[in-house]
Amino acid sequence: MRTLKPVPISIMASRLTNLISRPKSFVSARASSAPHLTRQMSTEAQSVASRLSSSGLLRSQGLIGGKWVDAYDKKTIKVYNPATGEVITDVPCMGGRETNDAISSAFDAFNPWSKLTATERSRFLRKWYDLLIAHKEELGQLITLEQGKPLKEALGEVSYGAGFIEFSAEEAKRVYGDIIPSTLADRRLFVLKQVGPALACGCTVVIKPSELTPLTALAAAELALQAGIPPGVVNVVMGNAPEIGDSLLASTQVRKITFTGSTAVGKKLMAGAAGTVKRVSLELGGNAPCIIFDDADLDVAVKGTLAAKFRNSGQTCVCANRVIVQEGIYEKFANAFSKAVENLLVGDGFTEGVIQGPLINEAAVQKVESFVEDAISKGAKVLLGGKRHGLGMTFYEPTVIGDVKRGMLLSREEVFGPVAPLLRFKTEEEAIHIANDTNAGLAAYIFTNNMQRSWRVAEALEYGLVGINEGIVSTEVAPFGGVKQSGLGREGSKYGMDEYLEMKYVCLGNMNSN
Template sequence: MSEAIDETKVVEQVDKRLFIGGHRRDAAAGGTFKVEDPSTGAVLCEVADARREDGFAALDAAVEAQASWAATAPRERGEVLRRAYELMMLRQEELALLMTLEMGKPLPEARGEVGYAAEFFRWFAEEAVRISGGFSTSPDGKARFLVMRQPVGPCMLITPWNFPLAMGTRKIGPAVAAGCTMLIKPAQQTPLSMLALADVLREAGLPEGVLSVLPTTDPGGLTEPLLRDGRIRKVSFTGSTAVGKKLLEQSAEQVLRTSMELGGNAPFLVFDDADLDAAVEGAMQAKMRNIGEACTAANRIYVQSGVAEEFSRRLSERMGALRLGRGTEDGVQVGPLIDAKAREKVQGLVDDAVQRGARVLVGGSASDGPGYFYRPTVLAGVAQESRLSSTEIFGPVAPVIPFDTEEEALAAANATEYGLVSYLFTRDVTRAFRVAEALETGMVGLNQGIVSNPAAPFGGVKHSGLGREGGTVGIEEFLEIKYVGIGGLT
């Protein structure tokens, strides 16, 4: 069977209608929108375009299902997630191809994301039966304290386009495990992965009404009325800081629980005692994962002066050797950016840095032909006042900035409103702990370029967000604490 036929079939197999209360239906207004292949600019298909009335239909279903779903045995909720994990792994190839077609990442990386996304279901399948409480005696001995954890209630989940499956399962997994119903709004650019996941969850036994999927071209018009309605009790969002702030304002009216995984501006510190091979490999992982379109991407690479030139040379060789192309082609390592606007932003940041004195060691321009491709780029001598020093690049551009002292590196690394993740390479144990503690981020990669793991708490500080996803604390975001005071025992 040819590649073209496979691609066509995998798109055709996805039901493009809304998924509301366990059933497929057209948008109430009958509208659709186009989904584009960023590697060619061609239209893949059209998807139902949800509006306000669709959102309220989904909310009605979630509210109706909440009590019975919360009363479902934790083991049963966990088994739904376990079956969903198994189904995702069985369908890894088709889910990966679908993701590559709508988002652009190379197929091997898409396969990796399917596995990563599925792991959130396996992890929270195990956490569902570990929701704990407490029992203790009051200090005066006259009462007993009973502490229990209960589902927060219907949730609004909003996911980005760069990890169209994993950012969904990272939210759906703990919500299902905790006993919450939910509405999920995938990004306009990548709705197909989430629509396909809805069928996986239905097949895994998720009851009607627990999950609705609402693609839309009017996210504000859909979500704001729902958040102001009063029946949604939590909003979990992954995306830009600007949008996150708007959602926080809207959530304040009904005092909603919020989880916000927002923008990043990750510093990557290489000290002169570091294993340079490991540091370059870590930089490739931290910079080029997902074509650089990741909130965890290394945005500012600070290298101690004694090794800066050699590090830049090695990194340039690695970046320059990467193969650019359509993600479905064999051997491709770098796919397109998500759209023309994203590519224009990256080019503007590179141009600004060059105008301020930066030197292009490799790349520095968009590629010819169709699609939104940008060549892997390394810049040396980047001035601290360059826009890319304070702006999340979201593309395959690695600015290398030399430093002399540890204090200088820390000051530059922390000189940002963001605080999601930072990276640190050194063989000095005392320096490792000292610098890790001083970095103002929610996560630190010490001698490694990837920090994301379903078993670890993911999240940032400052303008990078609120709350944590994954790990043993991830389910807490979807649980409320209830205290029962028991008297009459003395």
């Protein structure tokens, strides 16, 4: 026996919006109050923006109840291209009133949307997925324009994010309840699951993207409308993060929050959600270790570490934050890795061959600088880079720092930039201890040719994700999430479905009477 009765509203910064809003924010202030260096749009950027506008995907308003709207007080926020400092467009600076209207819209849309069968909702989501893939090039260009990452990487991000929509559309039809054998002859026991993964199982949503990178979220919402998803099912608000967050947390109509971002903001969400006992799913900060053992294949280790560390200029929560190298291979690895990093081409993400783009804003650069300065002052050595790039703006040189110790900021906290700190270790036990000596527990990486060791270390590491001889491990068909202060719950796979399910026990008695 099986019923679907979803929770009315889910507030999301989900895997779909992850592809569009890096870095993410929720109830936090903007990352920096430092002034942007601005100038007129370049010819190339104008061309991209013009094409996006013509396609209808360059949206600059919020979405409430199926209508594109400005902030009620007409206030706006500028969205910048971090590679050039150019203003792309202005978006509304929304607050509590707009958020409350978005919640009401989602609440009103809940009943008709949730009454559709899983198959009907699956068709809508499949259409949305098809549109996302059909507009992959435009979405990738929009990511590069507002976030700065190389276009090739941005295109991969679109496919990856869209894959979660496709997977949910398929998996939602395979969420079942159970019939439990009763200990008494006249009773039948059922376990009923309700509230499926957001839209797939009937929830309606309010999406709050980062103010720094809202445009791709808005484009994805436009494609949701084009896919026929009814008005009010998907809503998007952005602007005054504290006001928006307070409204979402205070509403009794909001029953679930899923968030990707910093651990500090995640803790605020947990505390705020307690007032109305909301369910929360959190993907928070990381401090990922990348352990290189003496017996590792050097080429595989260099390639894998490069991928784990420098994608998106080091600005992902699963980026390798500490490269922990066994002393017998340390010098060889440091030399080979530094040479590989030296070959990374830095520039505007639209330039052919570019591997690393800019950091998201000036505050991000200043954080990287402070971490590097701290390490140098405590005895670390710059093997490569270590300063702002000659391109200016928020570009930073791909950097390798040697002789890093555990007391340095580079080892203790997430740098969120293109800096690879190298730490030495002697024994397997020491490597495990160094790796686990953190409050974070999202991703970890191991490079070894010893199969027994790979299993021992993987089991000992206190992390939700472990890559063995591989630097790119994320996929929509596997559970994604951390332990300790890196979050709660999982995204992706059948286990990610459980984050949107409530279990209900039904006991049906007196079954033997006529």
